Amino acid sequence: MSTPKMVTSRLGFEDSFTIDRYVKTGGYQALRKALKMTPEEVCAEVTTSNLLGRGGAGFETGRKWSMLRANPVRYLVVNGDESEPATFKDRMLIERDPHQLVEGTLISAYAIQATQAFIFIRGEFALGLERVLGAVNEAYEYGAIGPDIFGSGFSVDLVVHPGAGAYICGEETALLESLEGKRGYPRIKPPFFPAVIGLYGEPTVVNNVETMSNMPWIISNGGAAFAALGAGRSTGTRLFALSGHVKQPGNYEIEMAKSTFRDLIYNPDLGGGVRRDNKVKAIIPGGASAPWFGPDQLDLHLDQDEVAKAGSMLGSGSVVVMDEETCMVRAAWRIARFFHRESCGQCTPCREGSGWIDKIMRRIEDGYGREEDLDLLMDACDNIAPGVTWPPQQTTICVLGPSIPSSVAWSIRMFRDEYLIHIKEGGCPFS
């Protein structure tokens, strides 16, 4: 593959996380370049690149920045709370190239003229926290953080903030609450955008780690070079986290929109095929919230809009492959259980519905299901996200609620027979 490596170029080095290696491989040149541009020019490059946010929602980064309310105080918060099941790309970027993240954050902070920047890192990333803390200390000494960065007159502090274990803090307003030292409760909307009312009520941009890590390349090579890759709105490269029943699970940086799920799974340089050369039974694109795809949908391109049109989402860029030996009930139950354990508990449908669905699914998997349970499950899903459509109708404060039905409802729709076998045989045929 001749696609440039925008965020994974240093991973071949053992010492990729040190400032020495970083500077030797061109590190902090993009920041120096950006500081010589006006903030508006930096923003323009990002807008030209059409970089879509890499956290899951895929919002245009340039547009998000342009929505910032004019205010003497502005914050930049980097979302490194990666907790989406089967998503492990940010952890790699955090641990293996922390300076790239720091540099990207500083470029962005300059672009939006942030008065302070925070990198919120998932608390469980012990090594990641050590690496980014170390990088911030080094970068400060190097003159890249703090007062008068590289003599440019621009000053900003960058604080590494550890999380403490709660999936919901990946939701940007919950993350802000958590960063304010509160329970990680997503905020009610309106106000709809942190860009208007964010951290401490001030205008705030929240961007994902991978989004930030793209900034040095975009500034060094220009937004147009980034936009030249990919297709349509899906520009540049993207990290895909491939896991499940593939021979070579891992993170793969590939050009957006050019490859298909099949390529990702079977290409010898990528997934390398399914274990024991089994058949694919289903895949989960884009995280636990995404409706599943069957083997007939593997030729869809890894393109945000194409996948959305097909009824699911590229989301966090993760792909879980499940082969023919997998119990679909058990798989769907485990995702339901995840939402049950991670619901923040604010909204009744999510708090109570997730637990109920978990219990019913578990009962079916254990062989105590009743046929009417399938209707009950679908109706409970309908009471959480009316219509059980994709994209879902949201009647809760955040999108965790409407995410619950995806695995349950889609697995019932796709594999109803398998549920009925569980019910009729009084147990799981796969165990």
Added chain:
Amino acid sequence: MTDDDKFLIKIDGADYEASPGELIIEACDKAGVHVPRFCYHPRMKPVGMCRMCLVEVSGPRGMSLQPSCYMPVQPDMEIVTESDKVKKAQDGVLEFLLINHPLDCPVCDKGGECPLQDQTLTYGPGESRFVEAKRHWAKPIALSELILLDRERCIQCARCTRFAEEVAGDPMIDFMARGDSTEVNIFDDNKFTSYFSGNTVQICPVGALTATPYRFASRPWDLEQAESTCVGCATGCRMVIQSSQDKLIRYLGIDSDPVNQSWLCDKGRFGYLANYAESRVVTPQVDHQEVSWKVAVDHVARAIKEALATTGPESIGIIGGSRLPNEDAYAWSKLARSVFGTNNVDAQLGDGLDPEVIVGLPKATIDETCASPLVVLVGPDIKEESPILFLRLKGAIDRGTTRVLEISPNPTSMTKYSAMSLFHRPGEAHLVVNSLVTPGPTKAGSGAGLPVGGVELADIDRARALIEDSPGVVFVLGRASMADSAQIVTQCASKVRENLPGARFLTVVRRANTHGALDCGLSPNLLPGRMTIDDARGYYEGHWGQVAQGPGMSTGEMLARAAAGSMAVLILLGADPVSDFPSRSLAKKALESGALVVSVTSHLDESAKLAGVILPTTTFGEKGGTTTNFEGRVSSLSRKVTGPGQAFDDWTVAVLLAKELGGDLGFSSQQDISEEMERVVPLYSNLKPHIWTSLAQSDGVVIPLYGDRVVPRWFDPIATPGIASLVHHPLRPGTGVDKESDPVRGESLPQVPARVEFSEVSRELSIPTLDAYSLRLMAPKVLYDRGVLTEPLSGVERPGSVLRVNHYDLDRIGAMSGDRVRVVSSAGAHEAQVEVDDSISKGTALVAFNVPRSEGQVLAGDLIGYGELVTDVRLEAL
């Protein structure tokens, strides 16, 4: 906002007018369209947690389900509250809420008045499809001695936690854990000891929070209710009093917009326990022997006749009356003036304020105070003195509508919310106020250099700037300490009147009807209607016959004269000077001097124990009438139950005595009194019968009254569950008064004497210099004191009579915290144990006033001398 900002919206097909920023649920409420809800409470910020209030709303992407409790209306918005989609959502939410909710309604206190139960019946599914095991918790757990929590019943609406944090500022309870394991709890054994804890029980939309006094006491459908006004302090909170089988069972706060906005403090909420306290007296007594009313009244009448014949009317005195309804106070005032022939009447016990300060200053209501850009607080910790005023002010500060400048001897509950606090030497508030309001160069720049009342000049200048920069200011005045004279507060008022003529005042006094009793003439120099004796004596002689000449004696003067042996009869009208008069030794000596002490009382208080005659009276909930709060707002009291034993209403006692003395007050019912008041007392002249009647279901009226238009009061049954369950309709819209309409004062009134106005005092007080070996005493009142109202409330944290000083002052005498010391004041020498408290300013000593005597401790009242401006004490190590 002008009408131009308003726009049209559609609710269920009909057009309504709405304002920008208005929430959909508010618009629906206004339109009379009920949207079910649990977490939404009109007095707290929305959180959108329960999702019960989903309605269909038009938006850029068509109709969608949206939470009405936090979504604001937009022009031309279309709202549908009853579609199939909405019904399905409501059904779903209720089913979810019920899956883990126990079905113990038959043994749940909330059963029958439960929003969850009620709304499930109205909007919910017929049956549950839930067959799994429910979530279980230990039930119930004690959050405090008063509040129990059953976590199984909790639906995580955050009403209680929001109330504690957002409204009360006491975040002693919070959500713990996450998801469907979320529980409300306290931290370890830090109990939920907020003064306001009972409100969480009232607003709980399920039976999760219950109050120990009401637990299993009654079923809602067995309760009768009436509106009344709390008499726990002088704020005058509106509440519903509920009874069953002629027994008071529960009080609930009413959402009275100008006063308590649905909140009550625990002292008021559980005040009914006092009606059934052991100290209740139910039979007349002479020399502590039970006798008939006839014997007792004869006894008193004989003593009065003898006094009139020998020592004269000036040897008869009436102390108290500020716990009486207005009508009863009026009857006693008339009795004293026209039958006894004395002006020796004083509703206050030397622990209040100059009557002119209370009734004669330009007033601000609570609403006006909370809307003032600056409030200067001079005096007590208002959380102790008027808890609901504290909540209102805190709310105004949080909303950014007002700022507070606090002038106090020590940090108070208000300190953390104040824009600035000036801590001064006790007894020197007037010096600080004077330097704040007197025009002239900045104090620091004036070269004087020395601090004023212990406050640095630079701070004085900063506070002056606050006042100067503020377009308006309200002074909240009260007694910070029983150890300082009320004249200090008068002096403060005087300085402000002189220099800031635009300033207005809210005077905070403690006992419920102090203002009303003064308005009714229970004051040595005031006749009913806030008129001085000199001005109005002729007027009242025209109505009453005789009225005694010249000002009478104050409580202090009466007690001093009694102690000197020159009083013949002292009548205590629901008053306990031994506990409440600042100088305890003088009060005791007076009551033991040989004068006949007649205690007209509902409870056997300390003074009643020294009385020769005890006449038992009804108390709150057992008598009707009206009461006047510290704003001057008249509101109604309800007789809900009959008084116990032979307890009589206070006005009846006055009528009986008058008769026995050959007089006739002309009253055979309380209504006769109110009719005379409306006819005779100009202050009450606009309280026409229709307003008087409708007072029973209203927020009361501030007198003098300038109009008589009725404005409706909003009533939200889900916000105040216990009240809703008892009435099939919302409570009738009450009366408020539209100030703009039809000013009648001066047109329809007969020529009457002028009302008293506060006149500035020219004489400067000379506060003695605090010598280097002494400490100045602070004796503040506290909410949970030794009063008859609070004593039955078990389990609340009560301060003891502990002597506290700054460690600096203790070091100087070579003592340690916990040591016993000798405390010497002008009132005598006592031993006490001293404790270090560095929140107390240097050079001062603090003992809370009228609190239970801690083992081996001195009471504040023991240290306070009579007639002194301040109380200085000397500590000596033993």
Added chain:
Amino acid sequence: MGGFTPDNLVKAKEIIGLYPKARSALIPLCHLAQSQDGWLTPEAIVEIADLLDLAPAEVKGTASFYDMLHTEPVGRYLVGVCTNIACMLGGAYELLEHCEDRLGIRCGQTTKDGKFTLEETECMAGCDGPPCVTVNYRYFLGLDNQGIDQLVDDLEAGRLDNEIPPHGTVYRNSRNVGLTASPTQEPQAGGKSSQIAQPTPTKRGAK
């Protein structure tokens, strides 16, 4: 007060100084307390509440929202087995059962000697080597039953002491540049200006 040691109190104040508002330091201070005591003791909660001008119930309420903050004692090694979708497909539940057998405890329990606590975790972002096992948040990917036995043996023998600090210490370094808060600086507690004495904390505090 048995909250922070003097050294950690200095650190705590430095952390508070990094944030525009003191309360933001709540989670970092909880981590600091756990690194000191292994779990979030009531004494630490009270001290954190004092430092941030909060009620202890607010600190506990916030901390208990988060999985990593433990208000009950935890073993020296917190062994987490991820059973989320990718790891489950890789045999995580079978491995978790083996862990239970090897340690002699059920999920959520602590061994009698206080050495191990076992928990079932959600996705730890170690999906490229399922099942993902963590010990005090240090990753061990792709272990089989023998691998678990070896890991437990190594931990018991102290052979991993250099790599894995006792539970509570998440990151062993800390911010050491551009610290603005002097150790004596009081946390901002509202816009108080002039006072002769500091206000007493209202009744919200613990005794």
